[in-house]
Amino acid sequence: MFTPDPIQRHAGPPASSTPLRDYLSALPPGVNPAYAVLPRSLVEAMPLPWQQQLTHLLAEFHRSFAHLGWPIYRVVPSRRERLVDLDEEQLAEVGVLVEIDSDGELVYRDRSGTRIDDPEQRVVLVSVLDPIPGDYANANQNTPARGFPVPQPYPPSGPLPVQSPHQR
Structure with a gap:
């Protein structure tokens, strides 16, 4: 059933047509103008649903570009x-x-x-020596020992809630 009311416009800025480029252009950790590096120990320490989603996206990415002559990359911190x-x-x-x-x-x-x-x-x-722990279970006390915080919608709609260590 259709309504005669007009469709409400989204209150925020319009969605970008290049969201990944926009995000990576801010040069978050592990990113330079040519490459994005994900430390395997941190990726494997993500909560299982995140790992499943990332696995699906990476598999699709590699399937799409499997025809290219991929080199072996050497990553040096x-x-x-x-x-x-x-x-x-x-x-x-x-x-x-x-x-x-x-x-x-x-x-x-x-x-x-x-x-x-x-x-x-x-x-x-x-x-330099790699500051990212190779074995997440042996990370130092400054690294969260129980995984990552609960994912928030992007972009966050207001201040992010503060979680105590017991809520993680």
Whole structure:
């Protein structure tokens, strides 16, 4: 049965036609402009319904793009550091050589020997120990031990409720 009343418009902003791009553009943890990394230990620690939904979405994604020649990815936890703050080992990792010129000044050069101008402003990625626990059960006390909070509708319609540890 139809009603003659007009359809109510949604009160919030219009839905985006690129919601995933919008979300990933904010660069949440594990995301850079080219890739999104999900630490397996955290994904496997999600509540079972979340794992089931994510499994379905990932299977559909991989089925859709199975025809591409997928490489094997090597993920290295890294952080941004100024070039001038690196030690010898880190400089070697990023492919930079340091020399002392005839004036006694430090000169930074890339692998090809080209001088790097303004090394104080050059920021590079250097590897670090992975801060994400590999075994969720052995996570530190700052990591929730009983899984993740109950999912909220997106976007949240008001302030999120605060849960005590006993409610999780």
